[in-house]
Amino acid sequence: MLARSDTDRPDEPRLTYADVVGRLENPFVGFGPVVYWVARLDDEVVGLAIVYFLEEESSHIGLTEVVVHPRVRRRGIGTAILKAVVPELRARGRRVVETWQITKGSDGERWARELNFRPVHTVLTQVLVIPGTDRALWQDDAPAGYRLQRWEGVVPADLIASFAAARNAMHDAPSGELGYQEPEWTPDRVRAREAELRQNNIELRAVVAVHEDTGEVAGLTELELHPHRPFWGFQRDTAVSAPHRGHGLGRCIKAHLIRWLLADRPDLDRIYTTTGAGNEHMIRVNHQLGCTTVRIMIAVNRDLAELESDLGVR
Ligand SMILES: CC(C)(COP(=O)(O)OP(=O)(O)OC[C@H]1O[C@@H](n2cnc3c(N)ncnc32)[C@H](O)[C@@H]1OP(=O)(O)O)[C@@H](O)C(=O)NCCC(=O)NCCS
Known part of the structure; x- marks a missing residue:
């Protein structure tokens, strides 16, 4: 290897x-x-x-x-x-x-x-190399009408239903003709995933944007920290549900996640993320945050x- x-x-x-x-x-x-x-x-x-x-x-x-x-x-x-x-x-x-x-x-x-x-x-495959990246790129002021919330490991009970629903916005991400089907997220499946990550000593961090009028999760982003590679973060799903797109929520939640992570883990060297080549919005957001594309898979x-x-x- x-x-x-x-x-x-x-x-x-x-x-x-x-x-x-x-x-x-x-x-x-x-x-x-x-x-x-x-x-x-x-x-x-x-x-x-x-x-x-x-x-x-x-x-x-x-x-x-x-x-x-x-x-x-x-x-x-x-x-x-x-x-x-x-x-x-x-x-x-x-x-x-x-x-x-x-x-x-x-x-x-x-x-x-x-x-x-x-x-x-x-x-x-895109990577954000932390040392040398201008921190001003990580602007995390929530757009009007939304507030940010974050947690480690376990989705708060009052948000889990709308979190699972928002996560299903991943179905809109271009996935070509993959045989793999994005899971149909339910609160039970979210809890099962959390438990599996815990058992494997993987630290899970999430940031969501909550729509203030409804109290529901409008967008989410997750990152995993794996025990054997402590200086790398693995970005996982980022999704904004359809009615809330176009307000800069994707960039804002990802920027907040990076800031939060670095406050606790100042020695983090890089964050890896993978995005469908046709997913122009996510790719643009990643570039705006300082990511560079390093490999085509x-x-x-x-x-x-x-x-x-x-x-x-x-
Ligand atoms: C892909 C990989 C596993 C192939 O292993 P390998 O033992 O070299 O493959 P084989 O010898 O069985 O190749 C069989 C045939 O595939 C074709 N092939 C394999 N590698 C090739 C290459 N680099 N260029 C052109 N043809 C190639 C050839 O036709 C070859 O037969 P030939 O040598 O008689 O012409 C190896 O290159 C590798 O580890 N790559 C990195 C991991 C990866 O990308 N895996 C791919 C899919 S999971």
């Missing part, structure tokens, strides 16, 4: 051994159970697969990442790993193999094309039965 970072994600600061082990021990939360495979050549691990078995609306998908050490690419190892993964996808009732993390222009894109995966979405998928047939595994 260390060697692959240099080759496939040259924009990232060099990861350490502890960073990589930390991610293996702390998989992303909210994407279902995760299963790993490794490929060995002599005594060395030269490749791996990481598969999240998505749940609920997306339970037909195996979210699959295959990685081969750059030193031994083009020897059939990646394809051999995929062949080993496919029976497990079938056993767990998957119909689609999908991957989100292919760097545009990389070996991965060429490999996926060769295996007839279909490009379904393009996502920008391609999502691809393929029908499992077709893949099995091509790979001769069925």
